Amino acid sequence: xxxxxxxxxxxxxxxxxxxxxxxxxxxxxxxxxxxxxxxxxxxxxxxxxxxxxxxxxxxxxxxxxxxxxxxxxxxxxxxxxxxxxxxxxxxxxxxxxxxxxxxxxxxxxxxxxxxxxxxxxxxxxxxxxxxxxxxxxxxxxxxxxxxxxxxxxxxxxxxxxxxxxxxxxxxxxxxxxxxxxxxxxxxxxxxxxxxxxxxxxxxxxxxxxxxxxxxxxxxxxxxxxxxxxxxxxxxxxxxxxxxxxxxxxxxxxxxxxxxxxxxxxxxxxxxx
Amino acid sequence: xxxxxxxxxxxxxxxxxxxxxxxxxxxxxxxxxxxxxxxxxxxxxxxxxxxxxxxxxxxxxxxxxxxxxxxxxxxxxxxxxxxxxxxxxxxxxxxxxxxxxxxxxxxxxxxxxxxxxxxxxxxxxxxxxxxxxxxxxxxxxxxxxxxxxxxxxxxxxxxxxxxxxxxxxx
Numbered sequence: 001x002x003x004x005x006x007x008x009x010x011x012x013x014x015x016x017x018x019x020x021x022x023x024x025x026x027x028x029x030x031x032x033x034x035x036x037x038x039x040x041x042x043x044x045x046x047x048x049x050x051x052x053x054x055x056x057x058x059x060x061x062x063x064x065x066x067x068x069x070x071x072x073x074x075x076x077x078x079x080x081x082x083x084x085x086x087x088x089x090x091x092x093x094x095x096x097x098x099x100x101x102x103x104x105x106x107x108x109x110x111x112x113x114x115x116x117x118x119x120x121x122x123x124x125x126x127x128x129x130x131x132x133x134x135x136x137x138x139x140x141x142x143x144x145x146x147x148x149x150x151x152x153x154x155x156x157x158x159x160x161x162x163x164x165x166x167x168x169x170x171x172x173x174x175x176x177x178x179x180x181x182x183x184x185x186x187x188x189x190x191x192x193x194x195x196x197x198x199x200x201x202x203x204x205x206x207x208x209x210x211x212x213x214x215x216x217x218x219x220x221x222x223x224x225x226x227x228x229x230x231x232x233x234x235x236x237x238x239x240x241x242x243x244x245x246x247x248x249x250x251x252x253x254x255x256x257x258x259x260x261x262x263x264x265x266x267x268x269x270x271x272x
Numbered sequence: 273x274x275x276x277x278x279x280x281x282x283x284x285x286x287x288x289x290x291x292x293x294x295x296x297x298x299x300x301x302x303x304x305x306x307x308x309x310x311x312x313x314x315x316x317x318x319x320x321x322x323x324x325x326x327x328x329x330x331x332x333x334x335x336x337x338x339x340x341x342x343x344x345x346x347x348x349x350x351x352x353x354x355x356x357x358x359x360x361x362x363x364x365x366x367x368x369x370x371x372x373x374x375x376x377x378x379x380x381x382x383x384x385x386x387x388x389x390x391x392x393x394x395x396x397x398x399x400x401x402x403x404x405x406x407x408x409x410x411x412x413x414x415x416x417x418x419x420x421x422x423x424x425x426x427x428x429x430x431x432x433x434x435x436x437x438x439x440x441x442x
Contacts, residue, residue, distance in 0.1 A: 003319065003323075003352055003353065006323050006352065007349060007352065007353070010323075010326070010327050010345060010349060011346060011349060013327070013342070013345075014327075014330075014342035014343070014345040014346040014349075015342060015346070016342070017331065017334075017340070017341040017342030017345070018340040018341065018342040018343060018346075018388065018391075018392065020341070021334075021340035021341045021342065022340060022392055026335075026341050029335055029341070030335050030336075030341070033332070033335035033336050034335075034336055037287060037290075037336045040287055040291070041287060041290060041291035041336070042291075044287060044288055044291035044292050045291045045292055045295070047292075048288075048291070048292035048295060048296075049295070051296075052292070052295035052296060117290055117291060117336070117337075118290075118294040118295075119290075119294070119337050119338050119339075120289050120290050120293050120294050120302060120304075120333075120337065121337070121338075121339070121385070122301045122302060122382075122405045122409050123382075123385070123386065123389065123396040123401065123405060124338065124389075124394075124396075126338050155338070156338055163338045170396050170397050170400075171394065171395075171396075190397075190400070191396060191397055191400045191401060191404045191405060192300045192301070192404045192405065193400075193404065253295075
């Protein structure tokens with residue numbers, strides 16, 4: 001009987017808490033809790049980091065780790081550079097498109113934020129950053145890696161912190177384009193199955209190694225922001241659309257700092 | 273008095289889960305140390321203390337993650353009735369029923385959690401979840417159970433030696 005009463009009371013209180021959270025009434029408490037917890041979290045993460053690295057890479061970890069980090073950074077930088085150059089090439093060939101791109105992408109302004117936590121849920125791909133509405137961050141802002149590739153979008157903003165939904169989250173959808181063929185599609189996250197680009201027209205030429213960037217379609221992301229590279233392409237001749245697996249350019253599991261693009265306002269956030 | 277020790281310990285585990293657990297993925301998922309600890313605690317020491325710890329730890333975890341406050345509390349609630357597994361287990365010993373209870377608690381945790389996320393418009397893909405998250409997470413949580421079960425068991429045995437009759441009724 002005691003257990004039953006406890007289940008009912010705690011269950012009802014929890015439901016009340018969920019309702020209040022949805023209304024944003026508990027945001028100050030969340031902000032306060034993160035303010036207190038984030039230094040401890042950083043300490044714990046720093047303490048666990050060697051074990052996590054060991055877990056990642058058992059042999060020759062120090063050298064390989066550093067080398068791997070540098071190479072990944074170089075690959076990301078170079079791929080982003082290639083993406084930019086390819087985009088420049090296309091833009092030079094089409095002045096009308098150039099004008100459109102210039103209009104849609106004014107001088108970029110960024111806010112550097114530190115990653116302070118990852119959501120531990122197995123069902124979400126989100127991370128917390130140490131910038132919030134007091135720093136000028138608002139919901140829906142585009143977040144990039146230091147190598148200028150797409151990381152995700154801010155989905156919950158508190159006074160001093162914000163949560164970023166990564167492009168690999170199962171609820172993430174990004175209008176994208178294969179640079180080489182200009183084929184359009186939608187890059188979706190999935191549940192522990194990487195990134196996929198769906199809705200690629202069957203007649204579009206897409207090959208492994210092709211560069212995937214954001215498209216301006218929908219107005220929710222700036223154009224030509226590097227997402228990743230095509231790893232493989234699936235789809236039979238009779239299928240309406242092709243599907244490609246995309247390898248993200250940013251090392252999403254090991255982000256330490258990110259850039260919040262404050263100068264771009266997504267269409268869905270613009271006031272009518 | 274014992275809660276002065278237990279509450280910070282459980283809050284620390286909740287914090288550790290948020291800070292460090294995502295960096296130790298196995299089978300494509302990460303373990304839920306808080307759930308495993310609370311289930312072991314309930315199986316070894318009874319549910320009385322867990323009934324205090326679940327609301328505190330669950331709320332604290334929700335405050336430092338994207339979950340709506342109360343989601344983890346609801347998802348952790350089945351731990352208390354699951355303690356009945358211990359009484360109904362056909363053989364002697366606590367460890368095997370604890371493993372079973374952790375696996376079942378992990379399954380129920382994800383089911384309740386997914387229902388809450390779906391209700392608040394943040395739902396994961398239900399069809400893919402059983403094979404990619406729910407079952408691997410149940411297996412992983414069962415695998416890490418000894419890490420939590422043994423210290424809880426030893427600490428309880430120690431406290432019983434120091435103060436006979438201290439074992440908490442379920």
